[in-house]
C-alpha cells in the first residue's frame with residue numbers, strides 16, 4: 001500500500017454574496033462593475049464570483065496577485081480574453097504565452113529600450129503640437145476621441161516612418177475601434193457563436209481585417225525591398241534575430257506584432273491623457289503648479305529626453321492618474337492545473353480575475369485612496385502608498401513593454417497642453433469612470449483658454 005502523504009485538501013474561497021441562480025453576479029458585473037469589484041474586496045483576499053454559470057476566482061490581495069503574475073506565473077497562463085484576441089493579433093506578443101511568448105518578447109523588447117524611445121520623442125512632439133495648437137478656444141472638446149486620434153497617429157508614425165505611413169494612419173484609425181470592439185464582444189461570449197454568425201458586424205470586422213492586413217503586408221514588402229535608413233519600430237522588429245536560430249521574424253509574425261503594438265498602445269495612452277486633463281480641470285492649484293514647472297523647464301521649447309527627467313510633477317501627475325484610472329483595469333489568467341492560492345483551492349481551467357482599479361483604490365493600501373494627489377509619490381510620503389500594490393503596467397513575464405513609450409508620449413503631450421492652455425471642465429458634475437474593456441470616462445468634455453504670458 002502506498003504511504004504517500006497528501007497535503008490537506010484546501011477549501012474553496014468564499015463566494016461574494018448576492019449571486020442569483022443561472023446569471024450569478026451578471027447584473028452587478030454588467031451594471032455597476034467597478035463598485036462591485038471594490039465591494040468584493042471585503043469578503044477576503046481570494047473570492048469566488050459567478051459569471052453566469054461559470055465560477056471565477058477574483059484576487060483581492062496584492063501579494064497573492066504577485067504570486068499569480070510573477071512567482072507562480074507558469075500555473076496561471078493567459079485566459080479567455082487573450083485567446084479571443086488571436087482573431088486579430090494572431091500569435092503576437094499580446095496573445096502568446098509560455099516558450100513562444102518568451103521568444104517573441106526577446107525580439108520585441110529592443111524596439112522599446114530607452115534609446116529608441118528617445119528617437120520616437122520627436123515624432124511624438126511634432127504630432128501632439130500640430131493637434132493641440134489647433135484646439136478651438138472656449139468650445140467644448142470631446143477629449144477621449146481627440147487623444148485616441150493623437151495616440152493612433154503617434155503609434156502608426158513610430159511604427160512606419162516612411163511615406164506609406166500617411167495612408168497607414170487613416171487605415172489604422174478606421175480599424176482600431178472596430179477590432180477592439182469585436183475582440184471585447186467575443187471575449188464575453190464563451191459559446192463562440194458570435195465568431196461564426198454571418199452578422200453585419202462580423203462582415204465589417206472581416207473587411208477591416210483584410211484591409212489592415214493588406215496595408216501592413218504592402219509596407220513590410222516595401223521595407224524588405226529597400227535598404228532603409230529609417231529608425232522606426234518596424235525596422236527594429238525586422239532587424240531582431242532569435243539568438244538560438246539566428247532567424248528574424250517572417251511576414252506573418254511581423255504582422256502579428258504590429259497589430260499587437262497598435263492594439264496595446266493607442267487607447268491606453270489616450271485614456272491616461274484624458275483622465276489627467278480631467279483631474280487637472282478639477283484641481284486649479286495642481287494645474288498652476290504644472291504650468292509653472294513646464295514654463296521653467298521648457299520655456300516654450302519642445303521637450304528633449306533630458307527635459308522629461310526634469311518634469312517631475314508632470315511625471316507624478318501621470319503616475320497618480322494611472323493609480324486612480326488604470327486603463328487596463330480588469331484582466332484575467334487561467335489556472336493551468338488544479339492548484340492552490342492563499343490556502344484556497346482553484347480547479348484546473350478556472351478563470352482567475354484581478355482588478356488594478358479596486359486594488360489601487362483600496363484605502364488599506366493607499367491613504368485617502370479616492371483623492372487625486374500627485375504629491376503622494378514624493379519622497380517622505382512612503383506611508384501613504386503601498387508601492388508593491390501599484391501595478392498599472394502589470395507585473396511579471398507579460399509586464400508592459402511600452403511603459404517608457406507611454407510615459408514619453410503622455411508627458412510630452414501634457415507638457416505641451418500646460419504650456420499653451422488652461423483646461424476647464426464644461427460642468428462641475430463629476431465624470432464617472434465606466435468599466436468596459438478599458439476604463440473610459442462617461443462623456444468627458446472640456447474647454448481650453450489660451451494662456452497669457
Ligand code: HEM
Nearest residue numbers: 093264265268269272328392393394398400401402405406
Ligand atoms: C498608459 C499606457 C499603458 C498601460 C496602462 C499599459 C498596460 C499594460 C498592461 C497592464 C499589460 C500587461 C497585460 C497582462 O499582464 O496580460 C501590458 C502589456 C503590453 N503592453 Fe502596455 N500599456 C500601456 C501602453 C503601451 C504602449 C504605448 C505600448 C506600445 C507602444 C504597449 C505595448 C504593450 C505590449 C506589446 C504588451 C504585451 C507584453 C507581453 O505580453 O509580453 N503598451 N500593457
